[in-house]
Amino acid sequence: MADTSRRALLLMSLLGTRRLWSLRDLSARLEVSERTVRRDLDTLRELGYPISTVRGPDGGYQLGTGRTLPPLLFDHDQARAIAVALQTAPNTVFGLQDDAARALAVLQQAMPEALRTTMESLRVNTLRNYWEFPAPPIDPAALSTVGSAVRQRHVLVAELLRPDGTRPMPDEPDFAAARRIEPHHLVVWAGRWYVVVYDLGDDRWRVHRVDRLHARTTSAAFASRALPGGDLGQFVMSSPDRGDTPAAWQCTGNATLNLPADVVARWAPGGSVVEHLDAGHCRLTLGAWSWAGMAGILVTFDTDLTDLHPAELRDACRDLARRFAMISTVDPSPASG
Structure with a gap:
């Protein structure tokens, strides 16, 4: 049935x-x-x-035409929610935008006239926000492989891919042999798909980008494990080695921060990369629309900054310090009333 x-x-x-x-x-x-x-x-x-x-x-x-399809069990609020959701669905999977549009058309056709009018009244135009850092859409087949393994609790054999989706050669520095992993959670964050896994090779929890994995399912089943700390969002956002690469910006630079990598990774903008240096220091690579904008982002971490690159970023930080120094510490006198 x-x-x-x-x-x-x-x-x-x-x-x-x-x-x-x-x-x-x-x-x-x-x-x-x-x-x-x-x-x-x-x-x-x-x-x-x-x-x-x-x-x-x-x-x-x-x-057929000229007849009303049986009404779906939605009220007006639900119809509005469906219309907005399908028109604003993030395009993080190849073909998702077209599929969402087709789904909306089919649902509208099946709605009673009053609900159809409600849905058709919400035509949404979406504009790109320059603070969005989405990754390129991923292959639906790769997402289905990982998602099915998470749902069915089946071990994956996975290789790490280059940022361009190709496999590194055995003689390359970033080559990693295929790993047996237990995929426990599928997560979307900052326009990117991640899978939280337990790596059976070194008995530790890891976060991987789904689009950076070449995975195949095995018949080996695994039991559910408790995630350290119990907070899935905190674990993903504070993992600096989750496979991200810098987003494409007009300006890209990096600096060493006097903070642990997991703290910086938690608050760094999507599309940035955090590199662990030692227990109290990390290196942050990020981009912005201007060097001053990048300097401003670094200032928000409220910590010492060293080893800034390139020279344009160092100059922007000095200019920013000069501008801040020119701000009067005395409040202006209130206007006479």
């Missing part, structure tokens, strides 16, 4: 994406026999969905 229900929902989604489907195409997309497709179509008709049959060599099946 569960398989039949899932197949019926997928069939409705397919019928809503274009005007006409041949029986052969539906059978191929659903991966069932043509006889099963006919039976599912009859089931949908019995439930009141207007599915028409077009006769002839170029015929097939389509959603």
